[in-house]
Amino acid sequence: MTDEHPQVAALLARSHRLGADPRNTNYAGGNTSAKAAVPDPVTGDDVELMWVKGSGGDLGTLTTGGLAALRVDRLRALRARYPGVEREDEMVEAFDHCLHGRGWLPGGEGTAPSIDTAMHGLLDAAHVDHLHPDSGIALACAADGERLTAECFGDTVAWVPWRRPGFQLGLDIAAVKDANPRAIGCVLGGHGITAWGDTAEECERNSLHIIRTAEAFLAERGKAEPFGPVRPGYEPLHEDARRERAAALAPVLRGLASTDHPQVGHFTDTEPVLDFLARTEHPRLAALGTSCPDHFLRTKVRPLVLDLPPDTPYGETVARLRELHEAYRADYRAYYERHAGPGSPAMRGADPAVVLVPGVGMFSYGRAKQTARVAGEFYLNAVNVMRGAEAVSSYAPIEEPEKFRIEYWELEEAKLRRMPAPKPLATRVALVTGGGSGIGRAIAHRLAAEGACVVVADRDAESAATVAGELGGPDTAVPVTVDVTSEEQVDAALRESVLAFGGVDLVVNNAGISLSKPLLETTAEDWDRQHSIMARGSFLTSRAAARVLTAQGMGGDIVYIASKNGVVAGPDNIAYGAAKADQSHQVRLLAAELGAHGIRVNGINPDGVVRGSGIFAGGWGAQRAAVYGVEEEKLGEFYAGRTLLKREVLPEHVANAVFALTGGDLTHTTGAHLPVDAGVAAAFLR
Structure with a gap:
């Protein structure tokens, strides 16, 4: 099949419309399907196919x-082959034998059938939607959800008691549809909704009717304060104070959440989160945990909740968080041991995926920024579900043993095993100063390509934003505007970094400027400007970074882009060469001081990088060409000619060196300077 079938086009369009509105379903949640008769390419006879999200x-x-x-x-x-609910997981492998061939999708594409395939295939309906709307799950997780569903919909929407996703749930829904001819869908206890229709339009209309009707029911019937009154002292801090406290806590929390496995963080301080944490009932509800399988697969069964008001002194807050973290890990281990059987997968980690801090917001964690962000989005879904359920009844999630069966489901474990191996810098957060152009841009690109989240820091806001966009946007990179000579701006840049990704692991001091003048023509202003950007700027950035790195307790890397001019005494170069020598000695001093914290500090000494360099394009190239008596356009060739390897140094060569120092192979190297100069004998280190 080379042309897209009309039903496939309609299915994709319907899916996109439903998935575009978070009121309808959460990210990566739910699935849709369509059935139609098509000619079998072997027999020529019509055969009924089902296309379903995999x-x-x-x-x-x-x-x-x-x-x-x-x-x-x-x-x-x-x-006829179904062995019963205790062995229903075997049916997922059987779905593979029902595939009609990859050629029935344009381009020969296709994906593995999901556990929900039976829900769609066993249902006698041409089009089926299975969604996880907050309003539907609120009814599904209410203590008297069956009664409320009947009150809300009459006999047009049926109730299906909790059943773990699988073949038996598909049989249950098919039976409910057959027994309720007026029904357009059903509410799945503890789970979500399923709707059906004879056409794609009817199915979508029925899905939206269930969702919007449930929303209206909850709004009209619900009490005004489902989470209880505001608890005095737990009101949200004002925005500036809130974000300052969040930035101070973020590295500590990330370190705690990374006890078993390194994690990237995400911070959320939206009004629904802050309101939930300000209310008297939030400790009780948070302890009950999330309910919908899609929720707790990403958020764990419950979050870690700080039990102190937001104006508690910072030191006391951190001490209490450490106590709560130890208690959380012990509780999680006990939860695992209560329910694990001989065939259960090993415990994946006992750290929280979500941390709630009243008056400040929510911190969520994952192996990538997107995973961390989605975990936070799912917990916000859970808060909305709690609000709806508490508004008309009481929140009653599925029982803990069922949660464990989902969380440590062998099918979920198989998904994890199919995931590609992480890249070398996965989970690491890098900040690159001068990242908006030249060497800094090349470094940012290389680090992102190796899996890092990157903060592109540059005084030129437009350039920083452009590079961050090139790297893929906010789940991979964010821009920060900073003049590294400003203590306030550098500290603010680190705050922005930890709020974006939870912390920082790798800092590259790359920002620089160059002026080539003889001693007698070098002004005090020339001297101060170059030392301010390179020597002072590197010091300020490293100091701010070290505060974050030590608070995290996860080690880290600081890399200085120094220069062979910090070693070689070249002509007409007093201010630049002295500033680079300052940077070079900072490497040694900080390596000695920060090693006890597992922080490695190294330098890179490039030769002149002409092509692609912002410094050389800004006048330095013309000045150095005049010093050496060559044409500016031949300066790179001149530099290459004086090296042992006769090769020109480019920005990507410096970026390669940054990765070599930080990518995991040189774990025992600190205080070193790595030449990237194609062999300048005068710059050999002694």
């Missing part, structure tokens, strides 16, 4: 490559 992916961005195409007759024939 394992992983997101409805809002679903493509044909995210669909699985299965033969409906073979899928339904599996009912």
